[in-house]
Amino acid sequence: xxxxxLNNGLKMPMVGFGVFRVPDKKECEESVYQAIKxxxxxxxxxxxxxxxxxxxxxxxxxxxxxxCKREDLFITSKLWVQDMMDYDSAKKGIEASLKKSGLEYLDxxxxxxxxxxxxAAWRAxxxxxxxxxLKAIGVSNFYSNIxxxxxxxxxxxxxxxxxxxxxxxxQEKALETMKYYNVIPEAWAPLGGGRYNxxxxxxLKDMANHHHKSVGQVLLRWNLQRGVVVIPKSTHLExxxxxxxxxxxxxxxxxxxxxxxxxMGYTGxxxxxxxxxxxxxxxxxxxxx
Ligand SMILES: NC(=O)c1ccc[n+]([C@@H]2O[C@H](COP(=O)([O-])OP(=O)(O)OC[C@H]3O[C@@H](n4cnc5c(N)ncnc54)[C@H](OP(=O)(O)O)[C@@H]3O)[C@@H](O)[C@H]2O)c1
Numbered sequence: 001x002x003x004x005x006l007n008n009g010l011k012m013p014m015v016g017f018g019v020f021r022v023p024d025k026k027e028c029e030e031s032v033y034q035a036i037k038x039x040x041x042x043x044x045x046x047x048x049x050x051x052x053x054x055x056x057x058x059x060x061x062x063x064x065x066x067x068c069k070r071e072d073l074f075i076t077s078k079l080w081v082q083d084m085m086d087y088d089s090a091k092k093g094i095e096a097s098l099k100k101s102g103l104e105y106l107d108x109x110x111x112x113x114x115x116x117x118x119x120a121a122w123r124a125x126x127x128x129x130x131x132x133x134l135k136a137i138g139v140s141n142f143y144s145n146i147x148x149x150x151x152x153x154x155x156x157x158x159x160x161x162x163x164x165x166x167x168x169x170x171q172e173k174a175l176e177t178m179k180y181y182n183v184i185p186e187a188w189a190p191l192g193g194g195r196y197n198x199x200x201x202x203x204l205k206d207m208a209n210h211h212h213k214s215v216g217q218v219l220l221r222w223n224l225q226r227g228v229v230v231i232p233k234s235t236h237l238e239x240x241x242x243x244x245x246x247x248x249x250x251x252x253x254x255x256x257x258x259x260x261x262x263x264m265g266y267t268g269x270x271x272x273x274x275x276x277x278x279x280x281x282x283x284x285x286x287x288x289x
Pocket of ligand 1: 234289
């Protein structure tokens with residue numbers, strides 16, 4: 001596993017395991033347990049995914065079975081928008097994440113979106129960070145203008161910005177802003193999130209064959225070589241293993257550029273954080289991702 005050093009000195013694995021849309025507790029716990037067994041040390045959940053408890057249960061099981069120690073793991077969760085309305089609701093949201101996961105601390109906690117009173121919520125996260133309940137704090141879905149304003153204003157800078165990043169939405173400009181503020185980019189939907197059909201793309205298939213790897217591995221490797229942390233999700237053991245087996249090949253500059261040329265320049269996901277209608281739906285509790 002390769003690690004990246006965050007702006008607070010903490011080391012974070014470059015490959016993690018996401019559990020979005022795995023609401024079934026047993027399935028989530030088993031997937032996370034298998035992922036830890038397969039070598040993942042970063043797990044990415046969120047209050048909105050309603051599976052922080054299953055992640056916590058898998059962590060306990062893995063520690064009990066001597067697969068790893070708590071300090072080897074990097075557990076991420078996120079504060080949901082309805083808990084970002086003021087300082088007190090955020091404080092309660094953080095406490096709820098800790099209680100549900102059954103963990104004494106979380107390694108990374110993110111503002112899920114730039115909605116509500118996210119500055120007040122951040123102050124609650126800063127306090128929990130100072131208390132050691134959160135070892136690092138960051139943001140998610142902060143577009144460049146919002147991230148810039150945020151980094152210029154807050155006392156403790158975010159360590160990470162988790163945003164949609166894959167060859168169909170490369171977001172090069174957003175990466176430049178993150179680099180400027182020493183905020184590590186973390187990719188959600190690094191495999192395309194079930195959209196864009198990358199697994200049928202002939203160019204990607206040829207490249208994967210050339211390296212004796214899968215298309216999924218090429219997609220993930222492309223982000224890693226851009227300095228982006230990836231958190232692919234799968235509930236299938238073979239894919240769980242495949243998605244972490246990324247460190248025995250390298251894409252050439254030409255291959256990297258070819259993959260980047262798939263960029264559409266816009267997102268095909270419904271999560272359009274810049275869209276007023278989307279923001280209203282999130283605030284009205286009609287969307288939970
Ligand atoms: N911060 C945010 O707003 C936000 C938003 C979305 C996601 N996330 C985080 O990012 C994580 C990853 O994003 P995501 O789950 O949306 O999308 P993703 O990881 O890009 O893609 C997951 C999809 O790809 C399939 N898949 C996994 N490995 C594969 C492989 N090797 N070959 C072919 N198909 C494969 C999975 O199916 P199977 O499960 O059936 O294998 C699933 O349908 C989430 O789980 C979550 O933790 C965060």
